[in-house]
Amino acid sequence: MNLQTIINTLELTPLTNPADFESIQVEKGYTSDLLSCVMAGAPHGSVWVTLQAHGNIVAVAALLELSAIIITEGAMPDPATITKANEEGIILLSTPQPSYWTVGKLWELGIQEN
């Protein structure tokens, strides 16, 4: 599943610089708002669904080399976080939907590996 399809289907808003989302493949996903659980469980290259929006999510995603973070419930990261994400090459996507809905949609799209 490429990231562009995910963005279109879930009507996500990219918060970071535009990128060639079509060429980014996502097969795995993870969800948690506890950063240590993410550290322990999020697979390499996966998409992470969370309602956390502070700067440390970028550090976590960069260390784990995740494909993208979907920030749920319309939580808005501050500009410094978005800048940091651009620097680290981490894609931030926003949705007004809750995490439960978001993960459900990802599952329907076939992203069921974790």
Next chain:
Amino acid sequence: MDGAPRQNRVISDQEAENISRLEELAYEIRVEQVMTSNPYVFTTSQTMREATVTLRQMRISGAPVLHNGDLVGILSIEDVIRCLIEPDLDSPVTKYMTTKLITIRATDLLVDALKMFVNTKLGRLPVIDPNGKLVGIITKGDVTRGLLKALQQETQVEEMRRYRASRIFEDIESDRTSLILRYDIQAHDFTHGGSASSRIKRALIRLGASPQIARRAGIAIYEAEMNLIIHTTKGGVIRVEIEPHQISIDVYDYGPGIADVQKALQPGYSTASEEIRELGFGAGMGLVNIARCTDSMSLDSVVGKGTRLRIKIFLPQQEAMGEGPVPKETAQ
């Protein structure tokens, strides 16, 4: 490009990194850095016949038209075709040139040029200076070449860094050689949380560590770094000693100390405040993660004095760091 449909191709981490870097470069590089300066130009006194011959001889698909040094139009192959259909080759270029000019400034970013190419379907744009004078021309090809060149240069710089670092121990003779990295971590400095671990991870990769080793070290050090930020009163220090076959990480602080070390090591146990838990920290999994990612770990603490965490990661013989050729990157 091998012609395979893109969506069926699994792209590697390296490629993904390059793609996003390419996007970033479009926001960093300016038109003047990739445009063709002093392009071939026509003057209003020239005929279409002369222009046609020139375009063919110069193997270009269009050129700006100047009148007394001022940009007045652009003549492209499409205009020539219209003229050839007539045929009307003895007319001046002014009769067929496009005068509805879309220009771009030399100081604009490549991303602006890309947007213009997409929105206008034009193949080339005249580049002007702040006074509106023509200073160059930019084509889609110039943008692609400019971006690829910049990307290649960056890759070369990183390769050179890796090459140098990966041999750092090679020519040094001693009974035991090591490299020590030190990072001072401030208490409650959430803004910089994760920056020491990211830097250490990058350093390990440059020294020739495998992606798996670098990832394990990165996760363990991130947790230790966040512990210093969340729990200490005066911050602390991360000291990483890198030897060819092991990474020894020493994390110490000056208080407040852990009352019950055994409890602290239990999964799910945390003393983090409600406020910090709301940020997603304090899951009580930090030390558990550290233990999982490392080969040895010891935790000593004295209440009122401080805490000392010592962890080690051992590298297999064939994955030694700093002693020669970088191991082939294994895709995960």
